[in-house]
Amino acid sequence: MSIVPGDLLLSIAAHLDNRADVFSFSLTSSRFFTTISSVLYRQVTLYSAAQCSTTLKMLRYRPEIARHVRELIIKPGYLSKPDNRFFDSEVASAAVRDVATAKVLDALVKFTWDFDDLPFYDDMWFALRVCCGQLRYIGTSMGTRVPTLRSHLFDFVDLQGFSLYLKRSFFESHLDIFSDDEQPISRRFWNMLMDKCPNLQELVIDGVSPFPVDARTLSAARWPNLRRLVLGDIAVDWLPGAALTAPEAKSPFIEFLEAHGPTLQSLGLSRSNVSHTRLATMSPDAVKLRSFTGTLEQLHSIPHMHKYLECVAFREPLRTREVTALAVAGLLQKLTSLTKLRISFMLHSMYDSGNLLRSLVASCPKLIHLELACGHKPSFQLEQFAKTIRGFSKLRVLHLTIIKYPGDENISRGASLIAMTNPRIQDFSLAFLPPAYPFGFPFPLITFLPLQFRSRESGSFTLTCDRHGLPQSLRAFERRRLLWPFGWDNRIGRGGTSMT
Template sequence: MSSLESLPTEIFLEVASYLSAASDLLQLSQVSRNVYAKMLPALYADVDLHGAEQCERTLAMIERSPDVARHVRKLTVHPEHESLSRPRDQYRAWDNAGVVSRCVMRAARNLDALHHFEWDGEDMLPDDRMWAELRTRCPRLKSIGTTFGCFLPRPTSSLFQFDDLREFSLTLKDGFYAHSLHVPSRESEPVFARLWDMLTLRCPALEALSIVGHSSEPSEAARLYAAHWPRLKRLTLGALVWNTSVPGQPGAAPVQAHGVGNAPDFKSFLEKHPSIECLHLVGRPSSNQLDLSALAHDALPNLKEFSGSFAHLRMLVDRAPPPEDDPNGAPVQVQNANANANPAVPATGGTTALSKTLQRICFPHAMHLRDLTPVTISRVLQSLHALTSLKVTFVIQGGYDSNGILRTIAASCPHLLDLDLTCTTKPSFFLDAFATHLRGLPRLRTLALTLVRMPGEEPLPSGAARIALANPRLKTFSIAFLPPQATAAAVAAEPPMQPVERGAFELVCDAHGIPVWLRVALWSARGWGPFGFGGGGGALPAAAGGKRRVRRWTLDLRPSGHPDVAPKGVWALLVERGPAGEEARLMVFCLALLGLTVWALVGRAVVGTGVVWEV
């Protein structure tokens, strides 16, 4: 223990950088007091508080402990995100925002290292003095996030007095739309005018901007389109008015090159910001009709991450190059590649810079699986040669070959490193078939698979073993089984629907890259029955009251005849925590019942009562 405690703080912080779970950091810090003191920078670098009670206790501790507060670099507060368990709390719930914001105000005097602060409230406004204290007491604070609910802050609020911000985030809650605050009015216009003045005039070095809403109703964004931030890298937008006027209609702006008019719109905004690396369009495609095909062919040359609908990605990929003039001076008409009515026909547009820069794609909205979907997806994804991460959700429909989408992903994205695939509504495919198609992704490192269980599917650990053996380069992966009635909206909701069974797996290989062990952590809503026997009841969602249990064990992937595998005895098989151990214990239990029955029958026969005991 003395040798461990003698290690310098830098070594502990380096070890902490490899621990992703907060529980692992906490367990390491509890080794001794000396280790705890050295782990403080890692423990309190990112503080995320939920509920008024947790916020009050933790912020009071930060106020009393300057030695802990000086390590806090990111602070996120959710004052109203905890269910009320005690009736007396209901009388003060309306003032949670005020109480918690005043706690932040008092703790701000010690948060001299704070870089990022996020206020995630619901309807009520925080005490405005909180923003004033954060602005004056935290000189390194360059990233803030807040929410607008049923009430808007005053135009003179200290929230709009920050200077030289690097990141800003605004989330519009349900109450914002319920009170029609998204409609320009005398109440909302002065507030948003001060907000845009702060961002456009006093924050010229803004690098990340996020404005999203919980509703599909649009809001005015004319000031956004006229803004210019030369260092903008991350842009997240949702529930905005996409100012895309249709040429030829009354009031439409005159069309210039690539369809951009004189009035600023979203297309011109993107063309003015070639530094954007991450673009997230959160609004639903049905509510925000955005035509990105009119973007200039050389727009977004550094885009590395995209999140939005598949139609938006297709428009970005199929952008046509600018028309070239022939020797006679007449412009050559180039048909827009996105105007191709048949998605199975390859695009005619030129190759954009996205084929070499786009690395991560996320489709937040579920796509309905139809016959043409694999062909359409393949045509778009095949042109993205740098793609390494993909997250997609499909709605399985009866009568369609769901295995086709697996073949499409494997053939179109052979360089994937991370894959997050969700299939809802109906059973899609067996795990052994998925493992077969997974061989087409030899570079895959992480996998998250969520689907509805097929009838007759093998146990989850057995299917995970097949996947691990099919792709030994996997490091970690997870598999979750959804209930049959799960819809795409329920999976994407907050909080999401709990799976019936979920497993997290970590693959361990030898020096030659051959799979050796599989570390298993299995969560299930099944009733396990007595003594850990399976089959104690049907699978129940957690919301329906089913008790969830976690089991952890190590599964040996080497064959039974391997020289390094020790033969298992009967006792080792009985105490095994895997499916084989469950079956062995169930068999022993049945044999014990049979033995007791035979013993009772023989005993009655010896006594000579002549009574037959029916079992």
């Protein structure tokens, strides 16, 4: 094995299914580990304060490994309890600061802080900016705490990407922080993005709330290289004075989109950003998107872009009481280049889903990647579903989330049906949502009522076929999450490989 060329080892590692397999492969020998480290550590995601402390400390003392890290994602609260969040933020931000100041992250290009709030130690941003010379993409969360006027978060220059994820607690107390030009924090935030980062290519300001944050200042920005823009519940569309009565008048945000038309390829909107009537005022061919996320009405209002779209995602579930399967299919048929679709439905009844699935098959013949979710009511029987999606002749990736049909197969059996009927699908996942409780009870308050604790089952599957294209093996990892009362949580996972 010592004579195996390094490029062949890298090629093998690149084709393995998951990071666990890559790690196992790397442990074959010290030479294998040294060679494959560039694949294994290209992206590092840490899910707890303990992982941050242990892994980042290791990277401090192993520069030959740390030099391969190009993307670092920190999620210190993912596996922790709410009462430990303050401590987790302190430990994780200190660990990031320490590994950055060690100057071993030579190749780090993208860093993301994904937590309920800002990092405890603000000088973490200073260490990243000063000691990681290749860093060009920054992402952070913001909750109850907002940056101080002297925060190092606002000191970055010449970023190519910036992401801001607003948590629920932020919307409850800081709705005007990005709109009031009199606020020093607002001025520093927009000054960093609009003046210090003229080459910005990606901007994400995301969050979900019934009360959107006012960020109209965004419409005044101009980034000649902007390629991707994602906005959550952020209010950016407005018209001054009498212009509100002119139906054809263009708002500053529409002018913003048209100004970025030559480069903008991916756009994500929410209902809070711009109404579909205003979106329709955009000049034809001003913007040629390849990817769009938004509402059904917004997509319908930009027919001149339909022929260019390759990826479409609906931000909100479509309610079958309000929109028919034919209406959705009629719109999707116009997307002649569509290869990737994410769509979800709230079913009015158990009988809404048959025509729904057939209409999707008929309207999206080029689909390669499908993410489909149906909630509120049981939807598809898995055996019939597996037969119907054979109409997707080019489908390779499938993610299905449904409420289990009464008496239907379990996760394992359902996955086998999909694999045997559709051997061309390489990767797919299947998830069963818990049904709604009768009487609205979250758990059985009265012991003699025939109610059980709910559970959420899911599984990830990778299908391997022989040289004749027939199913050979199905690699599986299944999870079951019991939804206990009072916020208790219990996760059960198991993996394996079955021969078919």
